[in-house]
Amino acid sequence: MTIQMNESPDTGKGVGAVRIARFLWSYWRRFPLVALTTLGLMLASIVFDVLFPIVSGRLVDAVAKAGFPPAASETMAAWIALALFVGQTVGFQITRRTSMVFWGMLATRVMRAIVDEAFHRVQRYSTDWHSSNFAGATVRKITRGMWAYDALADTLFMGFLPTVLVMVGITLSLMFYWPLVGLYVLAGTIAYAGVTILLLRRFVAPRNRLSVAADSAVGGAIADAITCNTVVKSFGTEPREDNRLGLLSHDWSLKAMYAWRTMDFVMMAQMGVLVLLQLGLLGLVIRYWTAGEATPGDVAYAMTSYLLISGYMRDVGFHVQNLQRGANEIEDVIRFAENEPAEPAGPHAVPLAVQGGDIRFDHVSFAYPNGKGAVYRGLEAHVKPGEKVALVGRSGSGKTTFVKLMQRLYDLDDGRILIDGQDIAGVTRESLRRSVALVPQEPMLFHRSLAENIAYARPGATPAEVEEAARLANAHEFIGKMPLGYDTLVGERGVKLSGGERQRIAIARAFLADAPILVLDEATSSLDSETEELIQDAMDRLMEGRTTIVVAHRFSTIRRMDRILVFEEGRIVEEGSHAELMARKGGRFRALHAVQLAGIRDAVPEGGGPENVEPETAGNR
The missing domain is CATH 3.40.50.300 (P-loop containing nucleotide triphosphate hydrolases)
Incomplete structure (x- = not known):
């Protein structure tokens, strides 16, 4: 059994390091003072860290070269070396901890901006986009992206930045003392980075991406089932939903385990490079010591340099794993940030000013992006200010499309829709929708x-x-x-x-x-008569003084309308008052009316008539 989940168009393709860097920079530059202070403190802490092997070697030399009992000058030298050793530790801790305080301030501001802006954009994506994507998966992508930034930025700032700068500092320091040792460390570092990057790009990244996609599928399935829990209960299909989730979670567990196992192999390769680096670095320094070219303090300096290097490089494996996973998980919010909403206001859009509520469809042509639903070809319609108009017709005939286009939930292929003479394509969507009050069927x-x-x-x-x-x-x-x-x-x-x-x-x-314009998608067919009367009474009051369009499902409401538009296959085939349309023998409306009274549910024939027609019941749209 295969279960497919809707995904973004470019899901499956990585966004790339450049797009990730551009995304992070776009947020960091918004808070320059906090970002620069954080970076300055981190750089200071790295300088203190690089000094650790040097002050360690000086302390060992101060003790090793002293006689017994030590002379006053030797004691003073030892105390000075100790003060430098302790000062380096204190300086490192103060600068590193303070940088973390500022880093936390920056992180919370950026994470808030990420989730706010992703939510802002997703809300403004097209109706078609929302109907094609699981709400639960979308929510998970946004919240996961926010926390992915936290993991990704922490890894870069607290993991890779110190590692790279410490490696550069230690390498330059070793080159100053022993050029050959420094070159060996440089070669080992390049080999370590090369092996890591190659294995990550070739093996880890694709598997992590599959794991993240499977995680989104699990979140979407859970949200989908919980949202429709009443349907699940009404059909007693809890075991079926359990099984569906089980298939998806099993798929996720396999992909996650595969990704984690691949990372374990990468870390084993990294440790092999580290062992070779340890052997070469300390072996060369011991050689210098045996030749009388290195002091005990120099050996201590080399050992602490290796410990510092290996400490940072050992963590690179975890940093790389977190970086890769963070990069995969942040991809969706980067796509949200880069993809403009389908409903931009437009630079020249103006607020809609409704005076009377005159609505005109002027040669409107439209087809749904997915190819389904009613299609308009040059549709002409006019609703006068204050007029109450009912839209009737079979399911899929174009009634609901009329309302959706009037609200500009979709853009036209051709033609215009005018409200009080204003083309709605040139007005802000917010002002348009605030001018139309909608009472939906559900x-x-x-x-x-x-x-x-x-x-x-x-x-x-x-x-x-x-x-x-x-x-x-x-x-x-x-x-x-x-x-x-x-x-x-x-x-x-x-x-x-x-x-x-x-x-x-x-x-x-x-x-x-x-609002001056009212749209009623009537929903009284499934209610008891007392409740229906209360709602009908309220709707009658609501329609007073407003241009009203009713997507009609019950003919009891239609009698109250000034005019009726009968839709068929995206065309208006009849229009007039209830009495006028009922007077037309063989007319579409009269056929629909007869069918509803008779309770027949067959399709309306091409030539009309009361036989074999589908009633306009609740739910037919």
Whole structure:
């Protein structure tokens, strides 16, 4: 069984070191004072670290050259050497610890910026993008990317930067004393770096990338199942979801184990190079000592140099592992940062100014990017200011597409949509959508209080305004019966409320938005008659004085409309009032009406008529 998860277009390809460096630099340069202070303190600590072998050798020489009992000058020399030794340690600790304080300040600011900006961009990606990507996997990519920065930056700043600079300092110091030893250490360092980079690029990176992709798949599957838990319970398919997750987690475990095992082999190769470096460095110094060209302090200097080198280089294996994993895990937020949202405001976009709410579709042509759904070819439609228009038709005929294009959830292939004479392609999307109040068929509520959900359309609304909107929506009574009233949390997506209650909250939200244009995706077909009457009454109040478009699923609502547009295969095949359309014998609308009354659910024939037609029931869009 193969389970596929949706991924970004360039998933599977690494973003590369240059893109990662550019990404990190784009954040570090925003905080120059903190970044430069951190770097300066780190460089000072590295200088103190490089001095450690030198002061160690001086202390050994001061003790080894002294007689017994030592002369006053020899004692003084030993105390001075000890003071330098202790001073080096104190200087190192102060500068390194202080640099970590500033590094923490920089890291928290950058991590906050990363998650805020990734969230900002993802929210503005197209509707099509969101419908093609798991929400859980997207959340995981954003949060994982934030922590990947922490691991990646820590590895670079606290791992690789000190290692590289200490290696340079020690190599130059050894070259000053013994050129041959210095050259040997330089060759060993280059060999170590070469082996590490080669093995990482060839073997570790591809396996880590597969492991990260499998991790995203696991997160997406968990979120998908938990979000749809009511569906899982209603069909009793918990074991099936367990099995699905088991397949994905098994796939992840194999890929993760493969990646980790590969890293173990890389570290074994690194240790082999370190052993050769130890043998050559100390062997050469011992040779100089036997020839009388090195003192005991020089031998101590060489030994402490090797210990310092090996300490840093031994950790390189872990640093490289963390660096590679961090680079793989940060790839998604780098893609988010580089990919412009599909909904940019545009440099010349202006706010939409709605006076009456006149809507005109002018030769509109459109096809969905995925090739599915209704297609418009030169569609013409006009909704007058204050007019109440119903959109009816079979599923897939183009009703919902009409509303989506009016909200500019998709851009047109050709033609224009005008609101009060303004082409919506030239206005800011925020102003457009604030001018259109939408009451969807299945209202989505946040896991927040009832008051917050109602006030979402106008966050600055007072409690009195929120309550008034709830009263107009016939929601105040059921809210008052709840233990915490308007402070009651509704659960994820509003699961603690009934369908009718969620619908009334959505209507209250629309009342508070007070937008000049109203879109109602009617959802009363599955409600009991009493609840339907309450919602219908609230919707009638909401429509007053507004240009209203109703995606109609029940003909009880259609009778209240000024005009009806009948859609078929992306075309408006009929339009008129309810009485006018019912008077047309053999008309599409009359056929749909007859079918709904009769409860027949077959497809509408090409020639129309009451036989073999599909009713416009709830859920048909």
